[in-house]
Every structure is written in C-alpha cells, then in structure tokens.
Amino acid sequence: SKLDHIPSVGYLSWPLSYITSFKYVSNAAQILQECYAKYKGAPFKVPTLNRWIVVIGRQHLEDVKKSTDDEPSLIEAANDMVQSQSAKVDYLIGPEINSNPYHISVARIHLTRNLGLYYPDIKDEVHTAFEELLDLKDNAWKSVPAVETVREIVCRASNRVFVGLPLCWDHDWIDLNSRFAVDVATDANILNMFPKFLVPLVSRKLPKSAAGMARAMKHLDPIVKERLRCAEECGDEWNDKPVSRSSLLIDEKQESLTRQLAPRALTVNFASIHVLLLRHLHRRSPCQRLLTSMSET
Template sequence: MNATILNRWASQIVDKLPENVQERLGGITTAHAVQVGLGLVVLGQLYRWWKNKVPVYGGILSFSSILSTMRMSIRGPADWLEYYEKYPMAWIPHGDRWHLVVREEFAEEINRAPDSVLSTDSAMEEAIQLTHTLGTEIIENDYQLSVIRNYMTRHLHTIFPDVHDEIKYTFENDPILNSDEWKELPAFDWILQVVAKASNRVLVGVPLCRNPDWLSISLDGAVSVFKTAVFINLFPVQLRNIVGWLVSTKVPQLRRASLLTKGVIEEHMKKEDKTEKADFLDWLLSAAPPEEMNVESITRRIIAVNFAAIHTSSLNLTHALYWITSRPEYVEPMREEIEAVIGEMGWTKHAIGHMPKVESFMKECMRVVPISPSAMNKRVMKPFTFSNGVSPPVGSIVSTHVYATHMNGSIYHDPNTFDGFRFVKPEDDAVARAKETIYSTSPNYMAFSHGRHACPGRFFASMELKIMFAYLVLNYDFSWPSEMTKDLKPGEKYRPKDIWFGAGILPDPKAKILVRKRQAGSSLAETQ
C-alpha cells in the first residue's frame, strides 16, 4: 500500500466526519492523519504484545520444556515459590509442554469460563493420551463421573461398611502388622495394595477385589498409562498417533481385565431390579447407554475410575503416614479423639465426620504436600483473556498454583510450619468446621482442585482416607529405622524427602518405616 492510496483512504475517512469535527481538524493535513492513525495502530499492537509478555521459566533452558522440567525437578519448591511471588502468571514447564500457571486470584476466572472456551477434557485427553491408553470414550460420554457424583457420593453411608470391612480384613491378615515386634514395612508399595483393595471392594466387590491378577491390573495399569502417555508426548504432535499405535497396550490390557470382570458384570446385568441393594456396578449399568452394555465397555469404565482413585489416595495416605511418623506428638490426642468417637458411634460414616483432629491433620498434610504443584488444568479452545489483559494462545494449557498458594503467608499463618491441628475449629461453629473438611475446595485450598471440575470422587476418597488413617493411628505404632535417624541433631525431625517431578510431588517410594501392633500404654513419642 503506497502513500497515495493511504492519503486517499485517510481523506475519505475525514470527509465522512461531522462538519464540526472537520473544522477542528482543519489544521491537520491528510498526512498527519495517516501518521496518527498508523501510530495508534502500532501502539495498540505494542500494548497487546506487552500485556501478553508473560515470564517463561528456565533461564537459558527456556527453549526446551523438557530440559526446563528437569531443572525445576531438581530445584523443586524453591522455584515454584519464586515464580509465584514474582509474577501473577508465568509459563511453567510440565514435561513436554508449557502451562500458563496463574495465582489463585485468577482461579474463578478459569472456573467461570465455559467448557467450549477452556476445556478440562481436552487438557486431560492430551496429558494422558486417552486415544492410546484408556480410550477417548471415557470423556466423550463420561457417565461414570455422573455415577460418582449422583449415586456414589449420595450413598457413602451405605458404602462405608464395605470399605471399613475391607480395610480391617486387610490389616488383620497382614503378618507384618500383626506383630508385637518392630517390623520393617515398604510404606508406599504396601499402601498401594491397601487402597486398591478398599477401592475395588466398592467397584467390583468380593472376591475380585482381593484377586492378585485384578489388583495387578488395577495398579500396573495406571503406571502403564502414565509411562505410555509420557513417552508419546515426547514426540511431535504429527507423530504421536503413529507412536501411540506402536506402543499402546490398551487392547490387550482391556481384554485381560475383561476376562476377570466378566462373571461379576454379567451377574449384575441379569439383576431385574438394580435399585435393590444397589452397588457401584448396578449404578454404572443403569447409567450406561445401550451401546455400552457389554463387558469390555463396562470394564473400561471401572479401569478409568481405578486409575483416578487408587494412586491419588495412595499418594495422600503415604504423605500422611510419613508425617505422623515424624510428628509423634500428634498421636495421643488423635487416639483419644478416635476412641471417644468410636466408643459413642461405632465405626460409621457419621463417626468419621466427627473427628476434627484427624480431619485437620490430614488436611494439613495435603496443604503442605499436595500431590501436584498446580491444578485446574484446562486447554484454551477459543480466544480467552484474563482480567489483567493476558490472552494465552488457543491450544495452550492454563493452570493455577496449588503448592505456592498453600505456602502463602497472607493466606495461612506461618505456612512453612507443619501444624497438624491448624484446621480444628470450635465445636459450636458448624459453618467454620464445614469449610475445613478435607474435601472442601476454594481458590486458597486446592488439594482436590477447585470449581466445576474439582475431583468428583473427593468425597469418597476423603472418607476412605480417614478410615484408613484413623484405623492405623488407633491400632499401630510407627517409627523410623535407626539408620534414618542416627545423625539427627537434638530436636530435629526426620521425614523422607519428597520427589518433585513435572506435575507431581511424590512421597519417597523407597522409604521404609517400622511398624508394630499398638502396645498397651504406648506412645510413639517414646520410640523416637
């Protein structure tokens, strides 16, 4: 476009202006008008560029999200806190890609955006490569989530006895736990088994929940999903379908699982009245569309729920077990609370809702060490702009800070100190106590994420975690092997170092603890 055309275009615009405006512009030449107009356009573009210029983590490694992820894994919490404190939002590496991670003040903006603009499903589909792992069917029609929200959560009181029975059965039949002598326990691997059995007692019932082959599928299958997804995501987008087709174990795994579930699923299919003594499988079959009324499709849904339930609960319980072993002064107050409540109400859903010290201790564990440093992951599907003017590109992922928010001194008093009873509220303040449950979410507490897409199974998970933790605290003593504590200084506490990697904060999977049956009048403080 040459100067003559620009001048003619500007003159036409000026001619269309009202006469009084033209008079005021009388001293301005067409060339001036063109220059001013172009200047405003350029300034507008520069302003938008400046507004969207968000810091990128990684320093000299910022050209690679994978290398930057490795750097952040080494530096861990320090770098998450630094970027949280310095910037309202920043591009943070998550393995193969970057997430725009924002402070909690923007959480509700993410939450309010419709799914057509910010999509949780799309972010999940890529993160775990659903096409090649669990199958995209589980989000195209996610009726298993409706079952969890609308049936499972409403019937926790009827589910409770089975969960408690399975936990009690597992503990009482474990030779390591039933010794008066100290025995070494591989904590994380053991907890995985306990959580898998308790969760599957609800999903598939006895005896399948105790079947070693089924437990292997439930546990190894989830690990396989993560490994497959991470491997596929290392490749460019254009190659991922080919790589996924080559490495996927989805079909053989589903067939193997279906052979084990066939009997129990077909038995439930034959039930004429699925409301009488209904369980998870009955609810799942009632919600399934006609094309899903087959063993493989129902099994796929069970595997998907297992994938979500087992590992998150196992991570949280392992973190809690490490904390209680390193903070024995909390044991006696919690034992007194558990004994008093169980003595009055028995082991019931109502009872575990009246253990504020147990609830607070577990919530504090999840505050200090959430299982991920960020949450609310969503893909930008359509143009979206935050209130500060930043517009992440379509196709990118936005997330919120979790760990750094939980460590914010303006939100939590003395946040770096573990305070097991931080969330205990007065008995007569029902509103405050309701806000301090494990499963409550807010922009300031996102252990289970937050908003419309917060974990739908968090109510069941919270119940399951509290049963297991309360049972362990009440019936067993824990300590660290002497080689772990021999070099401690007076007053120093030992706890295995957490592992930070990408989007996860993992308890040390190789750490061992000492366990024995609770001794008469024993206190963990005496064993440290």
C-alpha cells in the same frame, strides 16, 4: 512465530529441530547449563518434540511478577496441558472417557449419598487387608514396604465397593489396578517424545495400556454378563441386586459391553487409588515419616 526473536538451541528448521529435541530429552541438564552459560542469563528457547520451552533467567522474574493477568495466563497453560493429556487418554484408554464421563456423576450422586451403606464393607475390607498384609504377631515390630502395602489396602477397599467380592481379593485384579496408572503414565511419557501427528500411530504400538485393558475385560466379562442376565430375567423385582459401582454403571444403560465398561472401571480405580495414596503418603506427619522409614529398610 512470536518466539522467533528468542535465541534457540540447536537447529531451527522443522526436520532438523527434532535432532535437538532428542538431545534435550536424553540430556536436558547439560543442554540447559550450556545455554545458560552461553546467553548469560538472557531468555532462550529449546525445542521438545511437540512444543518450544522458553527459559528465563533470574533477572526476568520481576518482569513476570509485574505482568498483568491478561499477559501470562496460568489458565491457558493449564488448558493446553489438559488438552494434551486428554488427547493421550483418548488414545491410551478410549475417547469415551473424556467425551461422556457419566461415571463421574454416578460417583458424585450415588456413592456420595450412600457412603453409610458402603461403610461396613469398607471397614471390613480395610481390617482384613491390614491383618493379611501386615501379619503382625505378638505386637512385634515389623518392616513393610509402605507404598506397596498402602496401595494394596486402598485398592482392596475401593474395589470392595467398585466390583465387590470375590474380585476385590483377586491378586491379578489388584496388581492390574495398582499398576495401571503407572503403565498409562509410562505410555503417555513415550507419546510425549513424538510430534502430535505421530501420536495416533505410536499409541497403537504401546503394549502396557492395551494389555491392561485386556486383563480388565477378562475379569469383568463374567460379572457383566451375569448381571445383565439377572437384570433381564428379574427386571424391577430383583430384590438382592448388587450395589457395587459396576452394577451402577450398568444401570445407567448407557453402555452394556465389557469393552465399554472396562475402561471406566480402570479409570475409577486409577483416580481413587492414587489420589488416596498420594494424600496419605505425602503428609508431613510422624506417621508418614515412619512409613517412609519402614519402606526404606
């Protein structure tokens, strides 16, 4: 391969290189330090379970800076990473999320254009969530776990739009959507420890993503069945039709089974909750520092 001329760590042969890969996964810092001392800053490569990582010294950074756009490619690296992560999403959540992401267009077109319609519900839910979770009395100071509190507030406000009342108040539903992103990331990290040809087999043995999907189906099944029944009975004359995100997905008439809609509901929550959470908690502002300080007390 193109990397054969670069010194390697550990074994080079195909089966034995996995021994080095597992050592690197468990003790990367020590291996990198030993290689850096051995090769005196020269480039070297270390095997992971599905690719090689080339490590360069400080003296080679200038060469990278001088390289042209058609040599090292950030776009190709990003594409490679996205394809790898997309494959894991296919196994952990379902291939339809990538192959037919119609839920994205529903968000862009309907939710964006009708934010004014949802604003009163979102405002009401945020206000209610703050009162219940903070439970402040007599304007007294109180320590709260910042990340968990903000996550639940965002989850409740988002789901007031996505699934509506009363499910957005359900503690198990909130816990599921708050933890699902972490569970999927944990399972994805486990898959990263295995070569590509073993990923389909290993993914079937990972419990967290599958358990989360089963919990979501349990909550959503009554809602989906009821709305399909009402849609069939009322047709276009359904005047008090819900305008939640789940109803909009059903209205697209691309999927009608709970097992098809549940992954999309979890994926939408996955994105909305954690993007907003990271945006607010990682701002370098007095408010952010106060929340961080409060969470550490």
